[in-house]
Amino acid sequence: MKRLAFALTLIATPAFADGPIEVHLKNHKFSPSVIKVKANKPSMIILYNDDDMADEFDSSSLKIERVVPGHAKANIRIRALAPGKYPFMGEFFSKTAQGVVIAE
Amino acid sequence: MISALIIVFREVIEAGLIVGIVLAATTGVPGRERAVTIGVLAGVLGACLVAGFAGELANLFQGSGQEFFNATILLLAVAMLTWHNVWMASHGREMARELKAAGHQVRTGERTLTALSIVVGVAVLREGSEVVLFLYGIAAQGGTTAAGMVAGGGLGLAGGAVISALMYFGLLKVPAGKLFQVTSGLITLLAAGMAAQAVLLLQNGGLLEYFTSTVWDTSWLIRDDSITGKLLHTLIGYSEAPNGAQLIAYGATVAMILILMRLVNAPAAKQAKAKHA
Numbered sequence: 001m002k003r004l005a006f007a008l009t010l011i012a013t014p015a016f017a018d019g020p021i022e023v024h025l026k027n028h029k030f031s032p033s034v035i036k037v038k039a040n041k042p043s044m045i046i047l048y049n050d051d052d053m054a055d056e057f058d059s060s061s062l063k064i065e066r067v068v069p070g071h072a073k074a075n076i077r078i079r080a081l082a083p084g085k086y087p088f089m090g091e092f093f094s095k096t097a098q099g100v101v102i103a104e
Numbered sequence: 105m106i107s108a109l110i111i112v113f114r115e116v117i118e119a120g121l122i123v124g125i126v127l128a129a130t131t132g133v134p135g136r137e138r139a140v141t142i143g144v145l146a147g148v149l150g151a152c153l154v155a156g157f158a159g160e161l162a163n164l165f166q167g168s169g170q171e172f173f174n175a176t177i178l179l180l181a182v183a184m185l186t187w188h189n190v191w192m193a194s195h196g197r198e199m200a201r202e203l204k205a206a207g208h209q210v211r212t213g214e215r216t217l218t219a220l221s222i223v224v225g226v227a228v229l230r231e232g233s234e235v236v237l238f239l240y241g242i243a244a245q246g247g248t249t250a251a252g253m254v255a256g257g258g259l260g261l262a263g264g265a266v267i268s269a270l271m272y273f274g275l276l277k278v279p280a281g282k283l284f285q286v287t288s289g290l291i292t293l294l295a296a297g298m299a300a301q302a303v304l305l306l307q308n309g310g311l312l313e314y315f316t317s318t319v320w321d322t323s324w325l326i327r328d329d330s331i332t333g334k335l336l337h338t339l340i341g342y343s344e345a346p347n348g349a350q351l352i353a354y355g356a357t358v359a360m361i362l363i364l365m366r367l368v369n370a371p372a373a374k375q376a377k378a379k380h381a
Contacts, residue, residue, distance in 0.1 A: 006203065052244070052245070053242070054158070054238065054243070056234060059324075060323075060327065060329045060333075063308070063343075067158060067234050068235060069155075069158040069162075069237060070241065074162055074170075075166065075167030075168070076309055077168075077309070078314070079307065079308075092111060092241070095107075
């Protein structure tokens with residue numbers, strides 16, 4: 001069972017930057033929470049907020065603050081990034097809503 | 105409850121500082137309480153509207169509606185702040201004289217109240233819509249935790265009022281003869297920071313994607329998401345890693361305001377000299 005869960009996360013986590021990357025926010029958690037994008041190329045995250053409550057996609061390193069109401073979606077443009085890690089969070093529920101964009 | 109307090113407080117810092125500066129910049133002007141109150145109330149009303157239509161707003165312009173809307177109202181505030189400063193450049197001396205003469209009201213200041221009222225409204229509107237969405241979401245869930253969090257949010261809002269008061273009474277310590285010079289300086293930096301922020305929002309919306317690489321990075325010193333970073337962001341437009349376009353917007357706004365102030369000040373100074381002669 002554990003192994004199955006592990007295998008599922010392997011399939012589920014890496015999202016690559018071919019076209020927009022769909023990310024869901026449910027129960028104040030991002031999935032996937034690790035988002036891989038190509039370095040030095042702009043990319044786009046389509047964030048679906050599946051919760052009833054609004055949250056704010058917030059990242060000082062990505063320089064993005066974007067409010068997403070409950071059951072709404074948001075197109076979030078990511079500028080061309082130098083290789084590295086760029087953490088983001090849902091500011092209203094930052095205890096659980098955490099994620100990172102990895103540019104490589 | 106503490107987390108709600110912190111989140112709401114972080115959102116209202118900006119509006120709080122701006123209200124404090126506007127109150128100081130209108131010291132002695134009759135009707136300023138009314139103008140600021142109208143600004144705040146209009147801002148709250150606008151914030152509720154924006155929060156209510158947040159989904160629809162975000163979907164405009166291929167999903168960049170929120171960015172363009174915020175950039176537009178920021179640029180409106182920049183225009184109003186510029187107008188205030190330029191107006192002060194030609195009337196500031198007169199106002200300072202009136203203010204120094206004890207018991208006198210600064211009648212000359214009334215003309216600039218509308219501009220500053222709009223600035224207050226915009227400041228409240230911007231951060232307010234996020235607070236409304238946050239508190240509404242929590243309140244809608246109900247339960248005791250929700251009650252605590254709404255209480256925390258209320259305290260956070262009160263914190264914003266405290267920031268306003270600190271800024272205002274701090275500025276009042278400036279001697280009357282210099283007060284309007286100080287507030288003009290603050291307003292110039294405020295406007296420049298807003299212009300830089302507007303450029304960033306336009307870039308996030310897919311416009312003006314020039315000079316987007318980071319010029320320097322001072323996140324090791326002050327992080328954008330710290331309270332100090334937020335305060336400095338509002339006051340002087342601090343950004344831990346500004347890009348080229350932001351710096352250009354910042355510099356161009358400061359230059360534009362200073363040049364306009366000098367242009368209108370020149371004839372006013374000549375007139376004053378002629379009167380004394």
